[in-house]
Amino acid sequence: MHDHHLPHFHVRLPRGYVNDPNGPVEFGGTTHLYFQSRSHAELAVPVEWGHATSEDLVHWTLQRPAMSPVPGGADSGGCWSGNTVVDGDRVRAFYSGKVDHSPYQSILTAVSDEDGTNFSRPAQVVDDPAPEEGVTMFRDPFVWRDGSTWRMVVGAAGPGSTASMRQYGSADGLSWRFEGELARLPRTLFDGVDTGEGWECPQVIALDGREVALVSSWSHEGGPGEVLAFPVDAAPAPRRVDDGHNFYAASVMRQGSHGQVLFGWITEGRDAALWQAAGWAGAISLPRRAWLDGDRLCSEPHPAVAALRAGSGRAADDATIGAQAEIVVPAVSGTVRVRYDEDHWLDVVLDLEADTLTLDRSAAGGEAGVDTEGAVSTQAFGDRAEWAARIFIDGSVVEVFTSSGRSITSRVYPTTPPPWRVQAPAGAVVWELARAVASASEAQPVRLESLTVG
Known part of the structure; x- marks a missing residue:
């Protein structure tokens, strides 16, 4: 039975659970995107590193998992978040190894001599915090090369509900020294944003000559919060990276032919019982390009995303669409309504005078247990002449971008399948978007020797 909620151009598994993107890296002209995954939509299944590859950032081939837990090893409870770097003719991963009943996730490294498709057994490279430090959470390394020096930050929660990015340095990527806190x-x-008692998934991106931290706020009692960003050359003043409800665990590719690229985990907006019944959960966001406006991090769809458009654009008002579409809205006030049926719809409201964009899911429908809370981006519109907003619809995924660099990532689960009808201001244009994620067997012949699991 066809599931019209399934995304088709966002990276996700055909079945199973997807969460944090890890270590996007360009190697040999190919972009490798790793992500936490479980083969079944059950949280009891240990996490492994799923793997997808692309030549253009938008058309992806799902590969076999690149890394799986080693029974009895330092990641026996799961291969959790981290990133990858090119180390000569190899890809080196740094990640959190979960061991059941351990107070911390130890910082591990593993190497791929197989073009990033399969990683070796891991080795621990950073000591866990000493008990007297009072650290209550420690995980998620992010590593990058700074000239001849290797740098690492690790997310932590400490005494007094103090979130921090612990900083380490290395000459060879194997022997690391603690260098204090990059930010706390x-x-x-x-x-109005809770900055969290701990920071997961810390990332550092270089923008306009400054280093900018991206962190995912977290607390023991509430779990994941928001993706926040702030320049590290000043006292932390964290601001949301995305104004929606379903964007978390941002991951950065610092260098490559596509420039610096940002991905995030698109969480579910429905109760666990619903996604477990569906057999799948989670997806990876569209690739984004980021910049600074003062101290605020802004983002927009990477230019490569335009390659998803199938055919020519047409007037959006009164258009009929399938479950995969992009709607581009000019600089006018008005409402874009995606009408699922006579009684259910999704509204995106542009108010240029108030400088706000509002996503209204209150009438979108769906089963009990689906989140319908709205979202608002303020200071939403810049001086971009060609568009004020771009709206991407991919089954249950909605990603909205504004001309000033704000974004709203959200989920909707209408019970009525396509075709859906669009109402939009004059000048709005819609494109159908092509399917862009396939398994290795669908995309190309796969040699048996490439199907080993780490």
Whole structure:
């Protein structure tokens, strides 16, 4: 039975559970995107590293898992978040090894001599925090090369609900020394946002001559919160990277032919019982390009995303669409309504005078247990002449981008399948978008020797 909620151009598994993107890296002209995955939509299944490859950032081939837990090893409970770097003619991964009943996820490294398709057994490279430090969470390394020096940050939660990015340095990527904290902040409300008692998935991206931290706020009692960003050359003033409800665990590719690229985990917006019944959960966001506006990190779809468009654009108002589409709205106030049936719809409201874009899911429908809370981006519109908003629809995934660099990532689960009808302001244009994710067997012949699992 066809599931019209399934995304077709966002990276995800045909079945199973997908969460944090890990270590996007370009190697040999190919982009490798790793991500936490489980072969079944059950959280009790240990995490492994799923793997997808692309030549253009938008058409992806799903490969066999690149890394799986080693029974009795330092990651026996799961291969959790981290990243990858090119190390000569190899790809080197740094990640968190989960061991059941251990207070920390130890920082491990593993090497691929097989073009990033399969990684070796891991080795621990950073000591766990000493008990007297009072660290209550420690995980998720992010490593990059700074000239001849290797640098690493690890997310942590410490005494007094203080979130931090612990910093390490190395000459060879194997022997690491602790160099203090790159940034720290006691839990607070900043600009109405809970900054968290700990920071997961820390990333560092270079923008406009400054280093900018991206962190995922976290707490023991509430779990995941928001993706926040702030330049590290000043006191942390974290601001949301995405104004929606379903964007978390951002991951950065710092260098490559596509420039610096940002991905995130698109979480589910429905109760676990529903996604477990469906047999799948989670997806990876579209690739994004980022920049700084003052101290605020902004983003937009990477230019490569335009390759998803199938055929020519047409007037959006009164258009009929399938479950995969892009709607581009000019700089006018008005509402884009995606009408699923007579009683259910999704609204995107542009108010140029108030400088806001609002996503309204209250009438989108779906079963009990589906989140319908709305979202608002303020200071939403810049001086971009060609468009004010771009709306991407991919089954249950909605990603909205504004001309000032704000974004809203959300989920909707209408019970009525396509075709759906669009109502939009004059000048809005819609494109159908092509399917862009296939398994290795669908995309090309796969040699048996390439199907080993690490």
